[in-house]
Amino acid sequence: MIVATPDPATAEGIVAERYREDLENDGFVFGHTRAMAVNPEAEQSFETLLGAIIPSIGVRTYELATLGAAAALKSGHCLLAHGRRSLRIEALDEDEVVQIARGDADGPLPPGDAAVVRFAAKVSTDAAAMTDADSQDLRDHGYSDRQIVDIALAAAARNYFSRALLALAVPVDDVPGLSARVKEALLSPLSS
DSSP, X not given: OOSOOXXXXXXXXXXXXXXXXXXXXXXXXXXXXXXXXXXXXXXXXXXXXXXXXXXXXXXXXXXXXXXXXXXXXXXXXXXXXXXXXXXXXXXXXXXXXXXXXXXXSSSSSOHHHHHHHHHHHHHHHXXXXXXXXXXXXXXXXXXXXXXXXXXXXXXXXXXXXXXXXXHTTOOOOOOTTOOHHHHHHHHGGGGO
16 A cells, blocks of 8 residues: 555544444454545545435445446455445345356346446446447336436446555455355456
């Protein structure tokens, strides 16, 4: 990591709280938690943005957009963290997480969910080339204009967070609680 981060032993306030959550849940403080602890107000603003996005699209669609964006960005941090989160909260199952990470066109995702992943990937790789056809694909699967905006915001928010971690050279932590199959799939975009 290219910045000095608050020491867990001396952290105070919201930083100490975030560190404590990582320690209680996983036994160590994640690199991304330490990096964001340098500016906890920005991290709180990011969480507030997510709180404004998720209600209209639901957790499953948010995780689909997040994983689609993270895979397109080749963000190991976010792939592992949100792959695990999606499984823990049962928003997605292992086969679905593997399908998204590997970019498989055929798999268990329903067509509407696959449209979200495609949309998020395009937001992350070629947003300037997006047209109404991209939004129409989501509309054709029942998404409202508000939901389309929030799917775009979810993907863009993942770009913000992932790119900040990459720019700060935050090491990718070994995320506990993932099967070898899922971990391999989640890390596969990094080698492609």
